[in-house]
Amino acid sequence: MTGPTTEHVPVPVPKDALEYFRAKGIKVGFDHRDVWAEEHATSWTVAKAMRLDILEAIRSHVDEMIESGQTFAQFKRELQPLLEKLGWWGRGELLDPLSGETREVQLGSPRRLRTIYDVNLRQAHAAGQWQRIERTRATQPYLVYQLGPSREHRPEHVGWAGIILPADHPWWQSHFPPNGWGCKCWVRQISKREAERLTATGQYMTEAPDLGMQEYINQRTGQVVSVPKGIEPGWDYNPGAVSRKARAQQLLEEKQPETDTA
Secondary structure, eight states: OOSOOOSSSOOOOOHHHHHHHHTOEEOOOSSTTTSOGGGGGTEEOOTTOOSHHHHHHHHHHHHHHHHHTOOHHHHHHHHHHHHHHTTOSSEEEEEETTTTEEEEEEOSOHHHHHHHHHHHHHHHHHHHHHHHHHHSTTTOOEEEEEOOSOSSOOHHHHHHTTBEEETTOTHHHHHSSOOSTTOOOEEEEEOHHHHHHHHHTTOSBOSOOOOOEEEEEOTTTOOEEEEETTSOTTOOSOHHHHHHHHHHHHHHHHHSOOOOOO
16 A cells, blocks of 8 residues: 555545535645745645636646545646636736736746646545545554655654654544645554564564754744654644644534624
């Protein structure tokens, strides 16, 4: 078994992954740093797609892509002509609301469509898998960090391959993959018996590594954060856990009776 592939074969997507994507609200952002880190678990955006009709068109195709398991070639073939028709393709001038300046920027392109496709598919898969992990944790309480099919891997991710930790270990809240742009790492859920068998081989680690933290300043928002080394800034969160927590909070607020302030 491997993580989700995105090349030539349609990928069956679990219902949990689709529900995760559909629960997101739409948020406009000029730069990918405007909607940051955990916000991506509850808000859907495409940098420099500043018109709602463009955002909704892309979202509709991403939804269809996730539901039907489209390959990237199918996704691009259907979406590119629509974006060209809407005027969101190639280079163009766009107002940056933060600086008030009009800049020449890259709008739609094959490379941007690839990023939209990969990021949304992998995060939806990760969030959907986390929901299943929480449901089946009683019988399969451990997770194994696995490398994906990338040609090259980040050195830190290579060092994490083969780590076995309980599913409720805090390490998974920041290190549940994907852990950066283009990261194809994934996790495998296993039983206690398999965890013991693998650990007995001496080829697996059973302690969470601590590589230290790196400070990052989001130049768009001014926010200063500390990110675990080996994880790209903005990727140090578990999309499924964040989404579930936000949904639980929403339901709690909806159940609370309105107070009479008169």
